Amino acid sequence: MADSYAILEDQYKKILNKYLQEKDEQGLYHAQQFSKKVMENQISPEEMVSLHLEIIEDLFPNLPAGARDSFEFLLEVMIGYGLAYREHQSLRDRQK
Amino acid sequence: MADSYAILEDQYKKILNKYLQEKDEQGLYHAQQFSKKVMENQISPEEMVSLHLEIIEDLFPNLPAGARDSFEFLLEVMIGYGLAYREHQSLRDRQK
Numbered sequence: 001m002a003d004s005y006a007i008l009e010d011q012y013k014k015i016l017n018k019y020l021q022e023k024d025e026q027g028l029y030h031a032q033q034f035s036k037k038v039m040e041n042q043i044s045p046e047e048m049v050s051l052h053l054e055i056i057e058d059l060f061p062n063l064p065a066g067a068r069d070s071f072e073f074l075l076e077v078m079i080g081y082g083l084a085y086r087e088h089q090s091l092r093d094r095q096k
Numbered sequence: 097m098a099d100s101y102a103i104l105e106d107q108y109k110k111i112l113n114k115y116l117q118e119k120d121e122q123g124l125y126h127a128q129q130f131s132k133k134v135m136e137n138q139i140s141p142e143e144m145v146s147l148h149l150e151i152i153e154d155l156f157p158n159l160p161a162g163a164r165d166s167f168e169f170l171l172e173v174m175i176g177y178g179l180a181y182r183e184h185q186s187l188r189d190r191q192k
């Protein structure tokens with residue numbers, strides 16, 4: 001069953017926070033597992049970047065405004081990857 | 097002809113910087129054009145996030161360390177999208 005966006009968001013916040021505190025290999029392993037999970041849940045790359053932004057805004061309320069705004073710009077660039085990603089899913093489904 | 101990574105990096109820095117100063121629609125249009133360009137140059141989504149990190153570290157030397165470290169974590173998640181992106185290119189090439 002697909003996880004809801006809120007569940008994924010909550011989980012990402014937990015594993016990112018843990019990684020920032022402990023900075024260990026296990027944290028990067030959690031990131032890889034999370035990567036598989038977002039792919040399974042068909043979260044697009046721009047949604048993933050957007051989720052990341054929401055969490056770091058929450059974790060770092062003093063983030064420079066420009067750094068936050070720069071994410072809007074990155075999101076716009078990631079949309080191209082999102083289109084390719086959806087095309088990929090459709091090509092792959094056709095080959096099944 | 098493919099643009100070198102250094103040229104893309106330089107261009108991204110210029111358009112991002114201009115966007116952060118002027119925050120206008122034209123900036124977002126530049127982001128869309130840049131998105132097309134990185135796709136043409138087969139830059140993977142994790143390379144794009146890595147390029148973004150390099151530029152914002154340069155533009156915001158006082159970025160909180162945790163915010164910078166959080167990018168390492170995001171990069172690890174983006175690798176899954178990178179794999180799907182390369183698979184997409186190979187499926188698409190096979191259909192040509």
